[in-house]
Amino acid sequence: MTQQANFKPVVQAAQAKDELVINEAGLQAARKSLDDGAVTPAYGPHREAIIKLLNDSLATELVCVLRYKRHHFMATGLASPKIAEEFMVHANEESAHADRIAQRIVQLGGEPDFSPSTLLERSHADYDESNDLKTMVRVNLIAERVAVETYHQMIALIGDKDTTTRRMLEDILADEEEHADELSDWLES
Ligand SMILES: [Fe+2]
Numbered sequence: 325m326t327q328q329a330n331f332k333p334v335v336q337a338a339q340a341k342d343e344l345v346i347n348e349a350g351l352q353a354a355r356k357s358l359d360d361g362a363v364t365p366a367y368g369p370h371r372e373a374i375i376k377l378l379n380d381s382l383a384t385e386l387v388c389v390l391r392y393k394r395h396h397f398m399a400t401g402l403a404s405p406k407i408a409e410e411f412m413v414h415a416n417e418e419s420a421h422a423d424r425i426a427q428r429i430v431q432l433g434g435e436p437d438f439s440p441s442t443l444l445e446r447s448h449a450d451y452d453e454s455n456d457l458k459t460m461v462r463v464n465l466i467a468e469r470v471a472v473e474t475y476h477q478m479i480a481l482i483g484d485k486d487t488t489t490r491r492m493l494e495d496i497l498a499d500e501e502e503h504a505d506e507l508s509d510w511l512e513s
């Protein structure tokens with residue numbers, strides 16, 4: 325990519341023209357290898373790496389579900405029932421993220437890793453057992469910021485290598501940003 329920036333415009337135009345032709349060999353190959361399901365030759369060589377990234381995010385989402393559920397039940401009866409309810413709303417949204425990620429892993433021909441024995445070591449975010457509301461909010465804000473940063477990095481890494489996965493991650497990122505925003509409001513209030 326950086327090399328292309330140094331080419332003269334004429335060369336760039338010729339290259340672009342070449343690139344705008346459908347590769348018939350790719351279409352022929354797509355008619356075969358039916359076991360690969362949605363994955364065709366144009367997918368490129370990064371399938372395993374993308375499945376690994378997705379599985380680490382799946383672990384993160386599952387740890388977030390568990391942390392938010394623990395916080396929901398522990399916060400019930402504390403000063404703010406509204407925040408306790410919101411912890412459950414977040415838990416359900418993280419669970420929906422986990423489902424979307426697992427589904428995408430299967431579409432890519434991989435296996436979603438739900439193994440509880442390695443969940444924490446694969447997760448980017450931490451579990452937490454605090455008992456006071458303010459610490460819970462703070463810990464969740466940290467976890468959401470870790471999620472936001474991770475999804476930003478994944479989206480940049482995946483780029484044009486897998487647009488379907490990238491769009492899914494962009495959706496999830498928007499939710500995590502909303503979560504972080506809400507938690508930071510509560511921390512200030
Ligand atoms: Fe999430």
Ligand SMILES: [Fe+2]
Nearest residue numbers: 468499500503
């Ligand atoms: Fe979140």
